[in-house]
Amino acid sequence: xxxxxxxxxxxxxxxxxxxxxxxxxxxxxxxxxxxxxxxxxxxxxxxxxxxxxxxxxxxxxxxxxxxxxxxxxxxxxxxxxxxxxxxxxxxxxxxxx
Amino acid sequence: xxxxxxxxxxxxxxxxxxxxxxxxxxxxxxxxxxxxxxxxxxxxxxxxxxxxxxxxxxxxxxxxxxxxxxxxxxxxxxxxxxxxxxxxxxxxxxxxxxxxxxxxxxxxxxxxxxxxxxxxxxxxxxxxxxxxxxx
Numbered sequence: 001x002x003x004x005x006x007x008x009x010x011x012x013x014x015x016x017x018x019x020x021x022x023x024x025x026x027x028x029x030x031x032x033x034x035x036x037x038x039x040x041x042x043x044x045x046x047x048x049x050x051x052x053x054x055x056x057x058x059x060x061x062x063x064x065x066x067x068x069x070x071x072x073x074x075x076x077x078x079x080x081x082x083x084x085x086x087x088x089x090x091x092x093x094x095x096x097x
Numbered sequence: 098x099x100x101x102x103x104x105x106x107x108x109x110x111x112x113x114x115x116x117x118x119x120x121x122x123x124x125x126x127x128x129x130x131x132x133x134x135x136x137x138x139x140x141x142x143x144x145x146x147x148x149x150x151x152x153x154x155x156x157x158x159x160x161x162x163x164x165x166x167x168x169x170x171x172x173x174x175x176x177x178x179x180x181x182x183x184x185x186x187x188x189x190x191x192x193x194x195x196x197x198x199x200x201x202x203x204x205x206x207x208x209x210x211x212x213x214x215x216x217x218x219x220x221x222x223x224x225x226x227x228x229x230x231x232x
Contacts (some may be wrong), residue, residue, distance in 0.1 A: 066104060066217075080231035
């Protein structure tokens with residue numbers, strides 16, 4: 001039977017890794033959000049292409065449903081994130097100094 | 098993400114069932130397609146075979162139609178000496194398509210398609226509801 005042994009060295013290493021500022025990896029939240037938006041636009045384009053192909057009689061309706069669902073999810077995620085960020089920003093701006 | 102994979106797997110299932118329905122339609126449409134010359138073979142019923150497929154790019158197991166084969170059963174005979182495909186004894190070989198079997202196959206394809214569509218709708222709903230939690 002395996003026993004759980006506390007390992008102080010590993011715990012310290014894990015804590016140090018977790019405490020590293022995120023900016024050390026060059027990924028602040030704005031960049032992540034803009035990448036998510038770009039991805040949403042990209043997925044939207046592919047949905048557009050699938051719909052156009054289906055209307056031209058080449059693709060299948062299944063492909064369109066799949067592509068449009070993906071685009072919808074990506075757009076909803078991006079919009080929800082944007083709303084969240086803007087409301088946080090407004091919250092900070094309303095803070096009395 | 099698993100929900101996204103579920104979407105793709107359901108879409109693969111729908112594609113496979115659509116192909117199966119196409120084959121059923123071909124079989125039913127050619128139920129009376131006999132040969133044109135004496136002794137020529139009539140239309141032979143087609144069958145579909147499904148198989149699991151590991152989609153490495155997606156990281157999930159999907160389904161695909163691996164083979165559209167033919168049914169080796171014998172052709173039924175009908176006595177019709179005036180037919181262009183009648184043999185020396187006056188018998189015409191008819192396609193080995195049984196419309197009852199085809200109807201059952203069609204029902205199965207429809208139910209399976211609906212089931213896959215249901216999974217797709219549920220997955221979409223779960224994704225949408227999860228994103229709603231952000232708001």
